Amino acid sequence: MSHSFPADSVGLVTPQSLEVHEPLTLACERVLDAYTLMYETYGQLNADKSNAILICHALSGHHHAAGYHRADDKKAGWWDSCIGPDKAIDTNKFFVVALNNLGGCHGSTGPSSFNPATGRMYGADFPLVTVKDWVQVQVRLSDFLGIGQWAAVIGGSLGGMQVLQWSVDYPERLRSAVIIASAPKLSAQNIAFNEVARQSILSDPDFHGGHYYEMDTYPKRGLILARMVGHITYLSDDAMKQKFGRDLKSGKFLYGYDVEFQVESYLRHQGEVFSKNFDANTYLLMTKALDYFDPAREYNDNLQHALSRATCKFLVISFTTDWRFSPERSQEIVNALIAQGKDVAYADIDAPQGHDSFLFPIPRYVNLLKSFLSNIAHETQGAKHAS
Amino acid sequence: MSHSFPADSVGLVTPQSLEVHEPLTLACERVLDAYTLMYETYGQLNADKSNAILICHALSGHHHAAGYHRADDKKAGWWDSCIGPDKAIDTNKFFVVALNNLGGCHGSTGPSSFNPATGRMYGADFPLVTVKDWVQVQVRLSDFLGIGQWAAVIGGSLGGMQVLQWSVDYPERLRSAVIIASAPKLSAQNIAFNEVARQSILSDPDFHGGHYYEMDTYPKRGLILARMVGHITYLSDDAMKQKFGRDLKSGKFLYGYDVEFQVESYLRHQGEVFSKNFDANTYLLMTKALDYFDPAREYNDNLQHALSRATCKFLVISFTTDWRFSPERSQEIVNALIAQGKDVAYADIDAPQGHDSFLFPIPRYVNLLKSFLSNIAHETQGAKHAS
Numbered sequence: 001m002s003h004s005f006p007a008d009s010v011g012l013v014t015p016q017s018l019e020v021h022e023p024l025t026l027a028c029e030r031v032l033d034a035y036t037l038m039y040e041t042y043g044q045l046n047a048d049k050s051n052a053i054l055i056c057h058a059l060s061g062h063h064h065a066a067g068y069h070r071a072d073d074k075k076a077g078w079w080d081s082c083i084g085p086d087k088a089i090d091t092n093k094f095f096v097v098a099l100n101n102l103g104g105c106h107g108s109t110g111p112s113s114f115n116p117a118t119g120r121m122y123g124a125d126f127p128l129v130t131v132k133d134w135v136q137v138q139v140r141l142s143d144f145l146g147i148g149q150w151a152a153v154i155g156g157s158l159g160g161m162q163v164l165q166w167s168v169d170y171p172e173r174l175r176s177a178v179i180i181a182s183a184p185k186l187s188a189q190n191i192a193f194n195e196v197a198r199q200s201i202l203s204d205p206d207f208h209g210g211h212y213y214e215m216d217t218y219p220k221r222g223l224i225l226a227r228m229v230g231h232i233t234y235l236s237d238d239a240m241k242q243k244f245g246r247d248l249k250s251g252k253f254l255y256g257y258d259v260e261f262q263v264e265s266y267l268r269h270q271g272e273v274f275s276k277n278f279d280a281n282t283y284l285l286m287t288k289a290l291d292y293f294d295p296a297r298e299y300n301d302n303l304q305h306a307l308s309r310a311t312c313k314f315l316v317i318s319f320t321t322d323w324r325f326s327p328e329r330s331q332e333i334v335n336a337l338i339a340q341g342k343d344v345a346y347a348d349i350d351a352p353q354g355h356d357s358f359l360f361p362i363p364r365y366v367n368l369l370k371s372f373l374s375n376i377a378h379e380t381q382g383a384k385h386a387s
Numbered sequence: 388m389s390h391s392f393p394a395d396s397v398g399l400v401t402p403q404s405l406e407v408h409e410p411l412t413l414a415c416e417r418v419l420d421a422y423t424l425m426y427e428t429y430g431q432l433n434a435d436k437s438n439a440i441l442i443c444h445a446l447s448g449h450h451h452a453a454g455y456h457r458a459d460d461k462k463a464g465w466w467d468s469c470i471g472p473d474k475a476i477d478t479n480k481f482f483v484v485a486l487n488n489l490g491g492c493h494g495s496t497g498p499s500s501f502n503p504a505t506g507r508m509y510g511a512d513f514p515l516v517t518v519k520d521w522v523q524v525q526v527r528l529s530d531f532l533g534i535g536q537w538a539a540v541i542g543g544s545l546g547g548m549q550v551l552q553w554s555v556d557y558p559e560r561l562r563s564a565v566i567i568a569s570a571p572k573l574s575a576q577n578i579a580f581n582e583v584a585r586q587s588i589l590s591d592p593d594f595h596g597g598h599y600y601e602m603d604t605y606p607k608r609g610l611i612l613a614r615m616v617g618h619i620t621y622l623s624d625d626a627m628k629q630k631f632g633r634d635l636k637s638g639k640f641l642y643g644y645d646v647e648f649q650v651e652s653y654l655r656h657q658g659e660v661f662s663k664n665f666d667a668n669t670y671l672l673m674t675k676a677l678d679y680f681d682p683a684r685e686y687n688d689n690l691q692h693a694l695s696r697a698t699c700k701f702l703v704i705s706f707t708t709d710w711r712f713s714p715e716r717s718q719e720i721v722n723a724l725i726a727q728g729k730d731v732a733y734a735d736i737d738a739p740q741g742h743d744s745f746l747f748p749i750p751r752y753v754n755l756l757k758s759f760l761s762n763i764a765h766e767t768q769g770a771k772h773a774s
Contacts (some may be wrong), residue, residue: 027640027642028640028642053458128640128643129643150523157446186633187624187627187628187633188624188627188630188631188632188633188648188650189619189622189624189628190626191633191648191650191651192615192619192627192651192654193619195615195648195650195651195654196615196616196619196654196722197611198644199611199612199615199655199658200587200612202606202644203608203611203612205592221590221591222591224586225586225587225590226582227614228579228586228614229583229584232576232579232580232583235521235576237574237575237576240574240575240576240579241574241575241576243575244575245575246572246573246574246578246681253415253679255414255415255514255515256515257589257671257673257675260677260678261575261578261582263575263578263579263582264578264579264582267579267582267583268582268586271586273734278613284644288642288644291647291648292640294633326458
């Protein structure tokens, strides 16, 4: 049935899982004795294992980044626009690995997983994890796959933060870092929006202190609100204007609280769909990972000092209308890298889609990414020929 | 005890109420047979009643704009920084009137008032009102006070929208209009934030379809969330950065959902206080009045056409860091006025406080307002001498 997939698709993919039994000490000082990681791979790992690319996902992402799980799947993986044969992240050249992070709700161990220590779902007992923890976990996956050094580690938004942390914590284990629509740490306003999302969930009577699974319910109202407020920050004012303006659903004012404006209908729908497909405890945990992220913190709040450890090439990309992580936030990273004499390319891409731009196949952006990675691929081959 | 008030305060003030028994047909086509308006006045009305200024309030405002209700009041009215003897809105020169709009929760008839038709509180039975309705009501108050023409009608944010509507609907009844930190209509993003606030309240199990009064409860959680999300849009990213940055309440990460960052503590506190002092149905109604506001709608969506009716002088003020109603939104009003050859002064004030700037005594802003109104006062006196 693969004939039904587009020619530039990786086609049918099968998620894999890795059971890790080596204890993991987290930033919060708690220890996870064992955990499962879900991941997918696309393309072929070459003989010297030098062509591997790791994809780090953002808040609501997971391991299914490209291709299809079933022949009749309508929807491809979340970054299918960039991953595939001849695409920006070219699976003819690279072996691409995407995983669901620890704490997720798509198969990797998280709050909605069974906790062998208590005999019930983790729920609120699942420890809060950080970007640094995730990188540790990703290193274990790298070791399992036998990948000593990634050709590139790539991520957008919260994914870009993982890439930045990789470059600081494991400089020798990546040759290039691609950080898209990200920031070196959250601003007070970013934290404030996360806090509204959290309070929406935490104050929902169906949250039951995080142990809602066993009550056969979930904080649906809270999750809808959290997603609605998040969604506003993902779109630009302009994008919303172009998409909805002040269009009315029924063409006239109703003078009531049913949907009047199209933008209300859209937001409610987005919230509703999301609330059926995502776990509230994971949402809480992801927002906290965002809040905690601050690689400079261990280096006297000096980002330059932190990045002085990095040895890879960097590509940093921002989008003009992104106000969640504005171009200035990317430029903080770029400026620190330049000040440290690192190899960094930076582009601010003119795009109307706001923060979500990183998920769209915007030609300048996709071409830039393709070109950067193509050079990395040639270096990979060069290194192979030289060896 | 007035000696305890600052010298530039209007001192002790007593709210007054007006019972209106003339039926009012609202934009939604429903009719209110009678209603109460709460208002306050500061300063003295002159003999020819030419020195009156009307203050229109924003979302959470009311009639208590200046002075103190009791000798031991710690807090003055909401715009005390601008209203008083020798202040920008100088009560030595002007007779200042502030009211609580219809639908409010500070004494004017609104959802939390007794509905004589049903024998219970209005609750969800209170009609949704518009900025245009409010201006109609304000005209009735003007008539009652014998004020044929206001020297100025002044308002910030939603208050500024009422001023704009006055200039279009009753051009002969105001000599000047001061529109601060406002917009000619909401953007899709503005509506989206309002929708999140509404859904927070509407989905709160304690909302009870708007008839929570008789259940002896109220949608506290929803109101807290609504205020939190609103509050983020009132402050600039910069203001939040300066005020809170990433400061931690206890100095270290707690890895839990208790308050960690100062900004979380602030937002929760603001939400908590607000939820005890404001009515959820009024909050809903105010956000809808904002959404509906669009004076150009009756004029083929042509703002210039709407404003062609205006005859007063205009002062339009915006603030550089206001992202709720950015300077560009004020400039839409200014540009339409200029295109129509109207008498308009405009200033974009450099201020870090975001949308809330209009409530702060920022020298350039206050001086500009004072100077503009001083000219109006001279004209008032001139007109008096000439007559």
